[in-house]
Amino acid sequence: MKILSIIIALSLMALTGCSDDMITGPEEEPFTVESLESNAAQKVVKLVHIKGTYSGSGTIDPTRTDCPTGSVPISGEGTGIASHLGKIHVSFSHCSFFLVDPANPTYTDGHGELKSANGDTIFGSYNGFLTGPDTFQNVNIVNRGTGRFEDVTGELTETGSVDLTDTGFTFEISIDGFISTVGSSKR
Template sequence: MRLFKLLCVLGCTACMLTTCENDQDQLMENQLTETNYQKNSSKTVEVPYKANYHTSQADDAFSQLCSSNSPTDFWGQDHQLGYGNATHLGNFTVDLEFCFHVVLDSEGQPDFDAGFGEFSGADNILEANSGDLLFTTSSGSQLIPIQDENYVFEFENHLTVTGGTGKFENATGEIINYGMVRNDGSGTDHHQEGTLILVK
């Protein structure tokens, strides 16, 4: 009789251990499934990006100084507003603020050797008609004088995509911006090409 009771106790204990082990296995399996689902549900897709847009100076452009060495050598706060069209954005508006280097020679002309036309990097905001925002950070560069029927300067700088809202939330990517400054003083034409990495 004692042997029978002992066997029953051992049998129940083994059953409980097996049940506990099965529960642990099921819990781990559920956690792995949930982790895999989260990974699969936040896939990214890489898409080509192209944009053409125009910017012109806002009314408050150069109303403030970034820094100053002298009246003929200073960095002014430029502010430009614009509009254009881009893949994945459609029609959009853009707001740019950056520091621009003004250096004049003894005759009051731009001194390119001393740094005239240099500009700093900036945080940029592009807003699509849908209200979605795309955020980029641009590198600095410098205007290069050119001989052209419609343009007086050109430049190239790089942009890094830092996120956004709506379909651009957590977006990343790299963009090259080509700029051409009009000779009639009406602003700058931009062409951009690059890659966006969007979270799906």
């Protein structure tokens, strides 16, 4: 009796709603050269941890004329070492409100670059603030690069100390953050 019930159930299932799509499956898109090229252009993005330190000096920059009213243009350069870059040369410029108004510990409109020994460079923009009388923190938004860092993106936090001198300032900075690996991927 069980066998007869199974045969009847299978027969009813076969008669109710079996279509060509159920047997052959849905029609798939054709595989073309264009679809290969489209998939090949997609890049896998991984984040790489960047850590480093650098030190140097800076001064008021009379050549920069785009700072907001109530701020002073500051520029500087330094050297150090960072993971995935090796030896680095750093240059930066920002607009400091603190030098005009000590109650406002911020600086804005920052632009900087980290250049590796072979010339490959990471560019970014930043804003920051004093965290104490001689310490600061800023966040860099990495937005482009050259060489193996072409198309790079990311975010780097810098913390450091600054000492005012008669002609400007000296600084020591630690970098910590992440960048994408798109720039170093083979094309």
